[in-house]
Amino acid sequence: MGAKAISMTVDGVAIVARSGQSVIDACDAAGIYIPRLCHHPELTPAGNCRVCTCTINGRQSAACVTPAANGMVIENDTPHLTADRRTLIEMLFVEGVHPCPYCVASGDCELQALGYRLGMTAPTESYLWPRRKLDATHPDVTLDHDRCILCSRCIRASRMEDGKTVFGFEGRGIAMRLNIDAQGGLGETQMAAIDKAASVCPVACIVIKRDSYRVPNGARRFDKAPIGSDIEARRPGAKP
Amino acid sequence: MTSVDNIIAEFRADRSRLMDIVMAVQHRLGHVSDASIQSLAKGLGMHPVEVDDMVSFYSFFDRAPRGRFRIRLSKTPISLIKGAQAVAAAFEHDLGLTMGGTTPDGEFTLEWTSDIGMADQEPSALVNGVVLTALAPADVPHIIAALRQSGHEGGLPPYPPHRGQGAALPRARVRPGLVKAGPLLSDLPEPGTAIMSALAVTPDAVIEQITMSRLRGRGGAGFPTGMKWRLTRKSPGKQHYVVCNADEGEPGTFKDRVLLSEFPDLVFDGMTVAAYALGSSEGLVYLRGEYAYLWEHLQGILDARRKAGWLGKAVGNRAGFDFDIRIQLGAGAYMCGEESSLLESLEGKRGAPRDRPPFPTEHGYKGQPTAIDNVETFVCAARIIEKGAPWFAAQGTRLSTGTKLMSVAGDCTYPGVYEVPYGITVNALLDLVGGSDAEFVQISGPSGQCVAPKDFGRQIAFEDLSTGGSTMVFGRERDVLAIALQFAEFFVDESCGWCAPCRIGTTQLKLAMEKVVAGRATRADLVGMEALSHTVMRMSRCGLGQMAPNPILSSMRSFPEHYEARLRGEVFVPAMTMDGALREAVTVQGRESMMETS
Numbered sequence: 001m002g003a004k005a006i007s008m009t010v011d012g013v014a015i016v017a018r019s020g021q022s023v024i025d026a027c028d029a030a031g032i033y034i035p036r037l038c039h040h041p042e043l044t045p046a047g048n049c050r051v052c053t054c055t056i057n058g059r060q061s062a063a064c065v066t067p068a069a070n071g072m073v074i075e076n077d078t079p080h081l082t083a084d085r086r087t088l089i090e091m092l093f094v095e096g097v098h099p100c101p102y103c104v105a106s107g108d109c110e111l112q113a114l115g116y117r118l119g120m121t122a123p124t125e126s127y128l129w130p131r132r133k134l135d136a137t138h139p140d141v142t143l144d145h146d147r148c149i150l151c152s153r154c155i156r157a158s159r160m161e162d163g164k165t166v167f168g169f170e171g172r173g174i175a176m177r178l179n180i181d182a183q184g185g186l187g188e189t190q191m192a193a194i195d196k197a198a199s200v201c202p203v204a205c206i207v208i209k210r211d212s213y214r215v216p217n218g219a220r221r222f223d224k225a226p227i228g229s230d231i232e233a234r235r236p237g238a239k240p
Numbered sequence: 241m242t243s244v245d246n247i248i249a250e251f252r253a254d255r256s257r258l259m260d261i262v263m264a265v266q267h268r269l270g271h272v273s274d275a276s277i278q279s280l281a282k283g284l285g286m287h288p289v290e291v292d293d294m295v296s297f298y299s300f301f302d303r304a305p306r307g308r309f310r311i312r313l314s315k316t317p318i319s320l321i322k323g324a325q326a327v328a329a330a331f332e333h334d335l336g337l338t339m340g341g342t343t344p345d346g347e348f349t350l351e352w353t354s355d356i357g358m359a360d361q362e363p364s365a366l367v368n369g370v371v372l373t374a375l376a377p378a379d380v381p382h383i384i385a386a387l388r389q390s391g392h393e394g395g396l397p398p399y400p401p402h403r404g405q406g407a408a409l410p411r412a413r414v415r416p417g418l419v420k421a422g423p424l425l426s427d428l429p430e431p432g433t434a435i436m437s438a439l440a441v442t443p444d445a446v447i448e449q450i451t452m453s454r455l456r457g458r459g460g461a462g463f464p465t466g467m468k469w470r471l472t473r474k475s476p477g478k479q480h481y482v483v484c485n486a487d488e489g490e491p492g493t494f495k496d497r498v499l500l501s502e503f504p505d506l507v508f509d510g511m512t513v514a515a516y517a518l519g520s521s522e523g524l525v526y527l528r529g530e531y532a533y534l535w536e537h538l539q540g541i542l543d544a545r546r547k548a549g550w551l552g553k554a555v556g557n558r559a560g561f562d563f564d565i566r567i568q569l570g571a572g573a574y575m576c577g578e579e580s581s582l583l584e585s586l587e588g589k590r591g592a593p594r595d596r597p598p599f600p601t602e603h604g605y606k607g608q609p610t611a612i613d614n615v616e617t618f619v620c621a622a623r624i625i626e627k628g629a630p631w632f633a634a635q636g637t638r639l640s641t642g643t644k645l646m647s648v649a650g651d652c653t654y655p656g657v658y659e660v661p662y663g664i665t666v667n668a669l670l671d672l673v674g675g676s677d678a679e680f681v682q683i684s685g686p687s688g689q690c691v692a693p694k695d696f697g698r699q700i701a702f703e704d705l706s707t708g709g710s711t712m713v714f715g716r717e718r719d720v721l722a723i724a725l726q727f728a729e730f731f732v733d734e735s736c737g738w739c740a741p742c743r744i745g746t747t748q749l750k751l752a753m754e755k756v757v758a759g760r761a762t763r764a765d766l767v768g769m770e771a772l773s774h775t776v777m778r779m780s781r782c783g784l785g786q787m788a789p790n791p792i793l794s795s796m797r798s799f800p801e802h803y804e805a806r807l808r809g810e811v812f813v814p815a816m817t818m819d820g821a822l823r824e825a826v827t828v829q830g831r832e833s834m835m836e837t838s
Contacts, residue, residue, distance in 0.1 A: 047595050049740050050779045060778050065595040087775045091744035124768060126751045126815050128744075150740070168289035169590070169737075170296045172573070174747045176737030179296075181289035183274055 008072035017068035024052055024063040027076070031235025033228035034076050035085050035114055037092070038151035039064040040200055044160060046152045049092070051085050051114065086118040087125075094125045095174075096132075097146035098203070104212040105204035107220030111149060113227035132177065137185030140193035140209050147205040148178045154197040154206055161196035164189070178205070243268050244276050248283035255284050256606065258588030259568060262295055267399040271302040297590035297736075299353070299572030300529050307342045307349030309387050312366040315352040316491050317682075317723045318649050318712055319362040323376070327363045328352075330377035334384050347388070354574060354733060355491035356530040359649035359712070360417050360656050369401040369532040372411040382410045400535035400569060414533070417498040420672065422643045422659035423635060424623055431505040432550045434622035438513045439556050446517040447473065450621055452629035454641045458616035459485060459577075460684055460708030461783075462640075465621065468611055471601035473518050475609035482514045482523040483605060483612040485582060489528055489574040490685035491730060492710035495645040496615040498657045500527075500534055503619060504541045508565060510618025512555060513625050515563040518611055523565040526582050529572050538567055574734035578782055579612045581736065592738040593782035614708075616645055636662030640701040644709065648673045651715035666696040666705070675713040680720055680798065685710035686727035687787035690720065692798035720799050721806065725753045727791035735784065742785025745776035749789060751815070759806045760813050766803060770796065 006017040010032050017026030022045060027034050037049040045064035052063040055075040063074075075081065092098075092111060100106050114120075132145035155167040155178075166189045170179035182188035191197065193208050201207075217223070232238060247264045251257040261284075265276050272280075272295050281288040295301045313319070313328055328350075332338055335348050342349040358364035361373035372383065386409050390397075397405055406412030418425065438446050451466025472480060484507065488496040499507055511523045527534065542565055545551045555561045568586055570576050576585045580594035583605050604610020613621075620642055624632045633641045640662035646669065649655040653674025660669060666683070670676050681691045683700070684707035691698065691705065698704050714723065728750040737743045752769040755761045761769075773789030780786050796803055822833055 047781055048738060050781060051740075053779050062595070062781070067597070084775045084779055087772065088740055088779060091748065092740055094748075095740075095744045125744075125748050125772070128747065150737070150743070165287040165289060168287070168293040170292055171737070172297045172575075172590070173735040173737045174732060174743055176743065179289055179292055181287050 004070075006068050006070045006072075008068060008070070008074060010074045011077050019068075021068045022064055023054065023056065023061075023066045023068050023072070023074060026068045027063065027074075028231050029234070031232055031238060032076065033231040034063050035118065035228065036064060037089075037110055037114065037149065037202055038153060040153050040157075042161070042196075043153060043156045043200065046156060048150060048152050049088065051088050053084065054081065082118055085114075086120050089114050089118055089120055090123040090125055092149045093120075093123050094127045096130065096148060103147070103204050104207055105147075107217055107223040108215075109204060109222070110202035110227060113222035116222070117226045117228065128174070135180070135185045137187030138189075138191060139187065141186060141191055141198055142207045142209055143178075143180070143186050144205055144207065145178060147203045149203055149205075150176060150178065151202060153200040153202065154178070157200045158191075158195065158197035164191070164195070164197070166191045166195075166197060242279060244279040245283055248280065253284055255286065256586075256588045258284070258291075258294055259571065259585060261588075262291075262301055263399065263569065263571060266301050270308065271305045273303075273305075294588065294590050297573065297592075298529075298570075301571055305346070307347055309348050310366070310368055311348060311350045312353035312356070313351070314354070314356045314358060314362060314364045314366075316355045316359065316362070317714070317718075317726050318359045318492065319355075319364065320726075321650060321714075321718070322362040324363040326377050327365075327375045327380065330380035331384075334380055348384075353530075353572070354730060355489070357488055357494045357497045357528070358414065359492050359494055359647065359710075361415050362649070366530060367409065367412075368397055368405075369399050369529075370406040370409060370412050371414050371530075371533050372409065373414055375411055379411050386410060400532040402536045406533070414497075414501070416502060417494055417647075417657045418502060418659075419654055419656035420658040420660070422661070423631075424619065424643050424645075425503065425659055428503070428506070429626055431509065431545065432548065432556065434506075434509040434626045435512050435516070435550060435556045437625045438516050439558050439561070443473065443517045443519065446513060446625060449625060449629050450517075453620075453624045453632040454639075455617065455620050455624060455632065456640065456702060457614055458620065458644070458708070459614035460490075460688075460706060462702040462706055465613060465617055468601060468613070469514065469517050471599075472604075472609045472611040475602045477608040479522060479606075479608045480518045480520040481605040481608055481610040482511050482518060482520045483582070483586070483610055484511055484523070484525040484615055484618055485577065485579065485612055486531070486615050487526050487528045487570050487577040487582060488531070488615070489577040489734075490687065490708055490710045491727075492649060492682065492685050492712045493647040493708060494649075495647045495657045495709045497531060497534075499615050499619055499645070500531070500538065504538060505545070506619045506622050507615055508541065508545060508550070510613075510620070510622035511565060512550065512563055513621055514611060514613070514618065516555075516561060518609075521562045521564070523563060524586060524605070525565060525567045526576065526586060527567050527569055528576075529570045532569055535567065535569065542567075573736075574730075575736040575784060578784060580782070582612065583610065590736070592736050593784075595781070616709075637699070637701050637703070639703045644700060644707070646700070646707075646711050647709045648675075648711040648713065650713035651675060651678060651718070652713045660700070662701045663699050665699055666691060669700065669711065670696065670713065673713065675715075677715065678713045679716045679718060680714050682712040682714070682723070682727075682791075683707050683710070685712075686730050686791050687783070688790060688794075690724070690791060690794040690798050695798070720795050720802055721753075721757050724791045724795040725750070725757050728753045728788075731784070731788040735788070739779075739781040739785065741776050741779035742781065742788060745772065745780070745785065746788050748772060749776065749792060753792060755813075755815060756803065756806055760808060760817075761806065762808050762810055762813050764811070765813075766796075766807070 015030040135143035
């Protein structure tokens with residue numbers, strides 16, 4: 001018994017989804033890019049960043065946590081949604097400390113790449129200048145809390161993929177922070193540089209030591225093509 | 241075994257009871273230390289980081305030692321009107337502390353807290369769970385003296401507090417709050433009457449009665465209760481749960497406090513009727529931590545109901561209908577009033593909302609079908625089953641049947657709870673409470689609407705001014721912008737932090753509003769603040785973020801002239817001020833800087 005195909009439209013384009021797929025997964029497969037930050041194709045969605053919010057059947061819903069359903073009418077690439085997403089990216093920039101010009105992740109950073117893709121120039125919101133710690137206790141991994149955008153990717157990866165639960169949240173509201181499963185720093189946890197949790201960070205919060213400049217600035221993923229290009233290349237009839 | 245191990249054993253190492261377990265640790269040891277986190281993790285088969293994730297979320301759990309007596313003063317626009325600042329100053333003076341501080345002997349910690357549900361008798365405070373009301377600065381020395389004399393035998397007083405604890409404390413008294421009863425709260429039946437009426441018909445017929453009454457949820461969202469019960473009943477599950485949302489956290493409301501203290505049997509009758517209709521054997525009341533003083537009273541009522549056969553095995557002598565109720569105390573998080581966060585908290589986790597679908601009617605407490613209703617909704621349900629749907633539907637308007645309990649406080653002569661028919665105008669309500677010369681009324685709390693006199697002809701109803709009941713009346717001498725800022729601060733404190741738009745947006749809105757109130761905002765700032773408000777509303781994950789910009793947007797709509805009056809004419813004024821930026825340096829140097837004038 002095959003699962004019944006689901007048909008829906010995204011900005012007027014008809015696409016087909018499989019039962020059990022989320023809206024974002026169905027769109028990814030169809031070559032339609034919905035901007036996102038906390039979603040990762042290999043992890044259970046958590047809905048932290050809300051960047052993938054679309055207008056689905058007239059309501060605002062995050063595409064990563066909305067199951068695809070037959071007849072769905074989805075608006076994704078609209079000036080309104082782009083403006084809201086750009087504001088969200090700006091908020092994340094001012095919440096932490098993100099000095100792109102000298103950040104190790106520049107060119108490989110999804111936050112930076114979304115800023116470019118969504119047309120952010122300079123943040124208009126107030127910088128919050130948080131006081132957060134740098135954790136360099138681990139021999140192979142640096143944890144720079146200033147860069148953290150609380151996307152929970154590492155929390156999910158460590159729990160589900162690595163089976164270690166090295167990370168969690170702490171506190172609430174604007175004081176919420178990434179927390180680790182040891183009092184003495186990351187070096188006291190089971191964390192290893194080969195863990196899934198070490199490779200899913202979208203920014204430069206979790207950085208593998210002595211590895212950062214293997215690919216030089218200017219030759220990195222998003223230096224070559226805007227974020228989402230890989231997904232859009234899957235679209236039938238897309239130019240190679 | 242350590243005390244932590246004993247506590248874990250007491251709750252049979254059940255992770256879903258983490259709220260109770262941590263609460264017990266907090267009150268036995270004074271705080272939840274790193275060592276306690278380790279013991280909890282070990283005893284419950286969790287990672288320490290998972291325990292901390294939950295503990296660090298709630299305001300009433302401390303990770304570091306604080307004073308043996310925790311004095312928490314309620315800070316709301318109403319309490320400030322009624323003189324909370326002077327009471328705070330008296331405490332600060334007598335204890336030699338500033339707000340947030342602890343005395344060197346470790347006896348007292350003094351701090352502000354969000355609304356504690358006493359808007360009709362502010363200024364109010366919580367002292368280790370005991371509620372003090374109608375405070376004046378002159379009471380403060382007596383309170384401190386009484387606390388110093390009480391219980392020096394070590395450890396914290398037991399929690400939840402019992403009646404004896406408050407006995408020696410001046411002002412430890414909550415006045416009854418009901419001013420005007422209507423049909424819902426008059427001619428009260430004997431306990432169990434609604435249950436017997438329900439048992440006389442089928443569960444489906446009970447749901448049919450509720451549907452015909454067109455009862456809608458009284459928490460403010462207004463979802464049809466009959467439909468909720470039907471959806472829950474027909475969802476498959478190992479167990480169906482009835483949950484009463486008594487996390488009455490919306491600033492300005494206190495009608496659930498009145499129902500639970502004065503009409504608890506009606507609440508439990510309603511829950512039991514729901515249990516029969518849904519086929520449930522377990523009910524839970526999520527009682528906000530601020531109402532811990534009601535714990536002993538409510539447990540007494542539940543015991544009496546068990547003895548009378550209204551709870552337990554074969555309720556109302558109906559073989560096979562077993563139902564009991566457990567009360568879960570919260571721990572200081574407004575967020576948990578949102579139903580999916582409430583479920584997370586009930587399961588012993590941080591109170592972060594869930595994404596929907598699935599809805600609680602299918603996938604609620606412990607993944608099972610769950611009907612979550614407001615305290616007042618259960619009271620309505622009990623009366624509908626007792627007196628019939630037509631009796632109920634005869635009151636109110638076509639789309640909003642029945643009566644509504646309104647919690648009214650602020651600049652009015654007779655604060656309290658009023659039972660009024662839906663459809664009543666703001667004007668008529670103000671006449672009742674002695675607040676006719678109000679400058680504005682905040683309907684439904686910070687997450688609701690700021691209503692100006694030109695709109696006092698509007699109706700309290702789901703189709704017009706929809707409300708959970710909070711009604712704050714503000715007189716002519718009040719500053720609407722300063723109050724909007726206080727509400728913006730409230731959302732900063734209470735945002736759960738899970739999603740970016742609410743976590744960061746609430747803080748950005750507060751900063752923007754501070755600039756307006758300080759008279760430093762430009763027209764461009766106002767446009768920016770409005771745009772940001774809309775983004776936060778559209779992008780946030782749950783109702784808290786979606787409604788957090790309401791105080792700003794609705795005051796902008798109701799009082800544009802107040803905003804205009806504070807604007808600066810320049811095209812651009814920076815967010816920072818020179819003086820503010822130099823403040824740290826000035827403090828370090830111990831001398832003021834001089835501005836060069838040309």
